[in-house]
Amino acid sequence: MFLRLLKDALWRRKGRAAITLLCVVAGLTLAVALLSIAADVSEKMSRELRSYGANVALIPQSEEVTLEIGGVNYTPPSEAHYIDERELVKVKTIFWRNNILGLAPFLGSPVFLGPERRLVVLTGTWFDKELTLPVGATIRSTFAEQIKIREAIAFRAGVKSVAPWWKVTGQWPEEASLDTALVGATLARREGLRLGDILPLEYEGRRAQLRVVGLLTTGGLEDDQVIVPLPVAQRLLGLTYGVNRVMVSATVLPKEKLASDIRYKRPEDMTPKEYEKWYCSPVVEAVAKQLEEAIPGSQAQPILQVAQAEGAFLLKLEWLMVLITFFALLASSLGVMATVNTTVLERRKEIGLMKALGASNSQVAALFLAETGIIALLGGSLGFGLGAFLARILGEGVFGLAIATDLSLFLVALLLALAVSLVGSGLPLRQISRLEPVGLLRGQ
Amino acid sequence: MASPGMVDVRGLTKRYGDTCALEDVSLSVAPGEWLVVMGPSGSGKTTFLNIVGCLDQPTEGIVTVDGKDVSHLSPREMGRFRRETIGLIFQQFHLIPYLNSLENVMLAQYFHSMADEAEARDALVRVGLGDRLRHLPSQLSGGEQQRVCIARALINSPKILLADEPSGNLDRRNEEMVMGLLSQRHREGYTLIMVTHNPEIAQLADRLVNFDHGHLVSEKRNHLGQATLQRPG
Ligand SMILES: Nc1ncnc2c1ncn2[C@@H]1O[C@H](COP(=O)(O)OP(=O)(O)O)[C@@H](O)[C@H]1O
Numbered sequence A: 001m002f003l004r005l006l007k008d009a010l011w012r013r014k015g016r017a018a019i020t021l022l023c024v025v026a027g028l029t030l031a032v033a034l035l036s037i038a039a040d041v042s043e044k045m046s047r048e049l050r051s052y053g054a055n056v057a058l059i060p061q062s063e064e065v066t067l068e069i070g071g072v073n074y075t076p077p078s079e080a081h082y083i084d085e086r087e088l089v090k091v092k093t094i095f096w097r098n099n100i101l102g103l104a105p106f107l108g109s110p111v112f113l114g115p116e117r118r119l120v121v122l123t124g125t126w127f128d129k130e131l132t133l134p135v136g137a138t139i140r141s142t143f144a145e146q147i148k149i150r151e152a153i154a155f156r157a158g159v160k161s162v163a164p165w166w167k168v169t170g171q172w173p174e175e176a177s178l179d180t181a182l183v184g185a186t187l188a189r190r191e192g193l194r195l196g197d198i199l200p201l202e203y204e205g206r207r208a209q210l211r212v213v214g215l216l217t218t219g220g221l222e223d224d225q226v227i228v229p230l231p232v233a234q235r236l237l238g239l240t241y242g243v244n245r246v247m248v249s250a251t252v253l254p255k256e257k258l259a260s261d262i263r264y265k266r267p268e269d270m271t272p273k274e275y276e277k278w279y280c281s282p283v284v285e286a287v288a289k290q291l292e293e294a295i296p297g298s299q300a301q302p303i304l305q306v307a308q309a310e311g312a313f314l315l316k317l318e319w320l321m322v323l324i325t326f327f328a329l330l331a332s333s334l335g336v337m338a339t340v341n342t343t344v345l346e347r348r349k350e351i352g353l354m355k356a357l358g359a360s361n362s363q364v365a366a367l368f369l370a371e372t373g374i375i376a377l378l379g380g381s382l383g384f385g386l387g388a389f390l391a392r393i394l395g396e397g398v399f400g401l402a403i404a405t406d407l408s409l410f411l412v413a414l415l416l417a418l419a420v421s422l423v424g425s426g427l428p429l430r431q432i433s434r435l436e437p438v439g440l441l442r443g444q
Numbered sequence B: 001m002a003s004p005g006m007v008d009v010r011g012l013t014k015r016y017g018d019t020c021a022l023e024d025v026s027l028s029v030a031p032g033e034w035l036v037v038m039g040p041s042g043s044g045k046t047t048f049l050n051i052v053g054c055l056d057q058p059t060e061g062i063v064t065v066d067g068k069d070v071s072h073l074s075p076r077e078m079g080r081f082r083r084e085t086i087g088l089i090f091q092q093f094h095l096i097p098y099l100n101s102l103e104n105v106m107l108a109q110y111f112h113s114m115a116d117e118a119e120a121r122d123a124l125v126r127v128g129l130g131d132r133l134r135h136l137p138s139q140l141s142g143g144e145q146q147r148v149c150i151a152r153a154l155i156n157s158p159k160i161l162l163a164d165e166p167s168g169n170l171d172r173r174n175e176e177m178v179m180g181l182l183s184q185r186h187r188e189g190y191t192l193i194m195v196t197h198n199p200e201i202a203q204l205a206d207r208l209v210n211f212d213h214g215h216l217v218s219e220k221r222n223h224l225g226q227a228t229l230q231r232p233g
C-alpha cells in the first residue's frame, strides 16, 4: 500500500515531482562534476608533489658559476666541480638520518649519438643501489655529540627512492652493467629507437655501445635523455668518480611547526641556544644544512618551497571546488525545501485527513520522505550521469585533462542526493505535527 | 468510572478564546443508538462532533467514549483512539484526489493496521461502487464520493460513526441512497451520531437533540424510530 501510495502520489503529481527532481539533478550535476575534477586534480597533485619527492638538492660547492640548463651541466668536465658519490653514504651520519628516505646522484652531459653525431643528453645515476655505512663510522647522536656505530647501517638509494613515478617499459638496467641504457620515450620516438637497439655514443673520442633495455617515461626532462648506470656515464665522460647533482628526499615538517621564536629567524642571526633548537628541528633548511656539513664539497639547496607553494595552490583549488560543491548542494537543498514546503501547504488538507484517519506524524512524514527520497535517488543517478559528462567537457575545455569520473562517486552522488532531500524536507516536514485535523469537519 | 453509554458527556464546555462554542452540555448516547444533532449554524454541532470524535479537546467537562475518558489525551493518543474507535463521514467527502476509490479506502486500512485489497473491494461493493473501484474522486459524482467516504469510515469496523451533514452537498436522490446506507449500518448495530438540517432525515433517528448558542436546548425521542425514508411521489 505504501508503495502504491508513493507511486500514485508521484505519478499523478508529476509536475511538482519534476520540479523537485530538477533541483536535485541541478545540484548533483554540479557536485559530481566538481568532485570528479577535484578528485582527479588531487590525484595529479599528489603525483606532482611526489615529483618533488626530493626536497633537497646537493650541488658541488664552487665559486664559479656553472653552466647548467635543465639539470644538465654544460660546463666541460675538466673545469667542473663534482660531488664524490662515495661520500653519499654519509647522509646517514647526520642528526636527522632517519628522516632521509632516499637519494639519487646524477651526472649529466651532452654527448654525441651515432654516426650523424647528434647531440643527446646522457645522464648517469643509480637506480636501486644498496649503500652501507660501516661499523665504526661516526654519526651525530645529539647536537653536540658524535658516536661510533657498532652496527652497520644499510639503506637503499637510487632514483626509485626519490622518483617513484618513473615508468619503465622493458627492464631497468643492472646497477653494475656497463653496456645497458634506458632511453626516454620522447627521444626514442624521435630517433626511432626500440628495445634491444644498440646505441653508439661518443664523447671526446671515447665511445660506448649501449643496448636499450627499457623505455622511460617520467613526464620530465628525462623523457628526452639517455639514462645509464652512473659508472657508464663516468667512463664515457672520462671521470673516475663524481656527480653534479644529488637529489635527497627527506621527511620534514613545514616551517610553521617551528617554535615561534625561531620560525622567521635566519640561522645566522640566532643565539647559540636558538641555533641548537633549530638544528634539531626537522625542517628542510636544518636538514639541508646538515647534509651540506656531512657531504664534502657540497652545497645544499632546499627545494621544498616550490613544491609547497604549488601543493598549497592545488589544495586551495581543491577546497574551492569542495566549497562550490557544498554551496551547489545547499542551493539544491533550498530548492527542495521550497517545493516540499509548497507541497506540504498544498496538501495540508490531505495531511489533516490522514491524521483524522489516525495516521501518526511519523507515518505521514514517512510518506513525504519516501517521496522525496525516490526523487532524490532518481536525481542522484541523473546528476551522476550529467555530472560525469560535464566533468569531461570541463576537464578537456578548461584544464586540458581527460577527467574520468570514478564509479565510486555514484554511491557518493546517491548519498549526497539523499542528504539534500533530507535536509530540504526536514523543516517543511516539521509542520506536519502542527497540522491538526480539527478543522476538517468545518471544511477548513 | 463505569458508564453504560457508548458516549457520555458531562458538563462539556468548549471555548475558543472569547467564543463559547459549547456550554455545559451533558448527554449520553447508548450503544447502537442513532442520534441526530440539529441546530442553527454556529450553534456548536460540529464542535460537539469534533470533541466526541477525538479531533478536539474540551475546555471543561468529561467526555467518555467507549468507556475511555478522552478529555485529556495527547494528540498522539487521540490519533490512536480515532483510528480504533471512530469512523468519520464528512460533508466535503475529503477523498485524496490522486488516489482511486480502492486506494482511498485502503489508505485508512494502512494507517490502522494493514491494507487488504479484497476487504476494501468488498466494502466498496457494499456501498454499490463495485464498478467504480479504479476511478479517481474527480471521476465520481458527489454521491459516489460520499459512498467512498462511508466505505472508508467503515473499513476498520469503528465503534461509532460520526457524520457531519453527510448529505449537505448531495441532491435528493443521492441523499436518499446515502441515508439508506447509513440506516442500514445502524440496523447492523453501529452507534451513529449525525448532524443534519433535514427534518425528514431526523425522523429516521432514535433521538434528536437541538443545539442553540452552545446549549443543548431540546431533546426528543423518536418513537417512530427505524422508520423508512419517505420517498417522494
Ligand atoms: N477554531 C475556532 N476558533 C474560534 N471560534 C470557533 C472555532 N471553531 C468554531 N468556532 C466558533 O464556535 C461556534 C460553533 O461552531 P461550530 O461548532 O462549527 O457550529 P456549527 O457546526 O453548529 O455550525 C461558532 O460561533 C464558531 O464561530
Ligand SMILES: [Mg+2]
Binding pocket: A442, B045, B046, B047, B164
Ligand atoms: Mg458545522
